[in-house]
Amino acid sequence: MQSNTPSDDAGADAPTLSALDRRLGTVETGFNLVAALAIFVLMLIGVWQVLGRTLFNAPVRGYIDFVELSISTFAFLGIAYCQRLGGHVRMEMVLKPMRGRLLWSTEIFGTVVALAVIAVLIWYGWGHFLRAYQLGDSTIDAELPVWPSKLAVPVAFALLWLRLLVQLAGYVRLALDPRRRPVAVTTVLTPEELAAHEIEESLGAAERGRRR
């Protein structure tokens, strides 16, 4: 919740990059929507489980297995969406006073580190999935297959990797010429902007939700 993507009208400055940014953004929102629906379903099944067990002595079969497997959706699928919106926690104290080339170079450093780490995690996460798939692993109680849940990790990380690549391009573009307008990157927000963001999330959402 520390930063966000600057306004879209900067698109005119770097048409290819902002088109890529938008296209990737659509996929990311789709992934996050799947995660969001999984959370909603988890709520409904939880209610069903409690009522079924306490009132009718009929718990949902394999409830815990189902919950554990569904975690993969909301634990991973939204990761690129969150990265685009600058939602992952970081410390901005040192970045704040930085300007121009120094700032963008520091951002490039962080993005390159992320690209490297996520690449390794995709590779070994894929191996983790492949083993489960080939061995036909299943959960203990309901005997649900485990591989789809493990597949979510490399898939979500691959999307994150693409997002990081777009951000890297955005930062490199700015480092080459700091006078350009930021496109497809996250920027450091002032406490005022951050507060505006928080207010929008709590008050704005509620009011718009009622109006439509």
Place this chain on the structure above:
Amino acid sequence: MSEFTIGILGVVALVTMVFLGVRVFIAAAAVGLVGMVAMIGWSAGAGMVGTIPHSKSVSYTLSVLPMFILIGFLAFHAGLTEKLFDAATKWIGWLPGGLAVATVMAATGFAAVSGASTATAAVFSRVAVPDMLKAGYDKRLAAGVVAAGGTLATLIPPSAILVIYAIIVEESVGMLLVAGFLPGIVSALVYCGLIVVMAKLNPKLGRPIRGYTWTQRWKSVPGTVPIIAVVLIIFSAMYFGWATPTEAGALGAFVVFALALLHGMRWHGLRESLLESAKLTVMIFSIIWGVLIFVRFLGYAGLPEAFAKWVVSLDVPPIVIMICILLFYVVLGMFMDAIGMLLLTLPVVYPAVIALGYDPIWFGIVVVKMAEICLITPPIGLNCFVVNGVRPDIPLTTVFRGIMPFFIADVITVGLFLAFPQIILWVPQLMRAG
């Protein structure tokens, strides 16, 4: 290079990267990965690290997080704040500074459906500040009380941060949640006491609001029933164990969801709440597995034990060390989100605290309270910016001046927790005994 040296280098690298603005989950995972590879080789190290995101996330205990987060986002659509504030005003408005006291009590109630401090401050700036100003209350008091009232949300369950603490230090989630209620209420009462004393000494700050009949009072009660229902569901499920935290969270979310529908939430509002919940959930999970990669590395390097041993060997009373640790959190919290701060530091700090003989539950509550204080202290004090953002007519300096007494109240509260650990430990001990 010895493993211990690699461990120290890893910590230095992590701190450097975090300062340079690398996302915390990436910095932690990067150091953990490189460190493991340095110690046990590429294929064993990277292979082990590569399985951590999935294996550590897919655990039933963690599934409570999205439920608690969802309750919080849905609560904004349920119109609970107005009803709580109305009921609190009618019942306790007659006290000196009555509307401010009512704001604290309503925020305490709202905390039972919200775990987000800044968001709570935002809604109360909208609901309570206009009434206080209309009644001629001092601007500083009005602004300060909503900024401070927001901080109550994280101690009183549903609280994501308490769940995260429990998971990282491997304590019972239910126990920590149950433990959060009483300290949350004590914090609120200290705020209330402070307001009453201040308004008594200087009646100009805020006059009592009188003249409500008993009929009016009782009529305001039904509006607060859903909150009481959610509190009862979560507290009793944890205390008596009739449902797991995830199940209780699901039930609580469903109650608030139904209420939001009744209050007029439509598809767009639901979609927004769900998307925001998913975003916050993935943020928390990312940082959990990222930090757990780092923790695996630290464990291999033997750093936490070494640090704990060193701390215990120091020739100073434990209480002095504890106060130093708490001050360290105050400073760190000024620059960093509470969740990131706790996750990054607990792997090293926690074993030392336990070695000093402090109770894990007690420390969890105190540390979360510290993280909250950071939300109202300069230079960031996000809650103050939020109040100023909702009410631009109240200058930021006024908000910061208004928050001062509440900051002192919080220091008193932490002092109470230090002097009387029973405030925190009493209910969990009852639960253990039962």
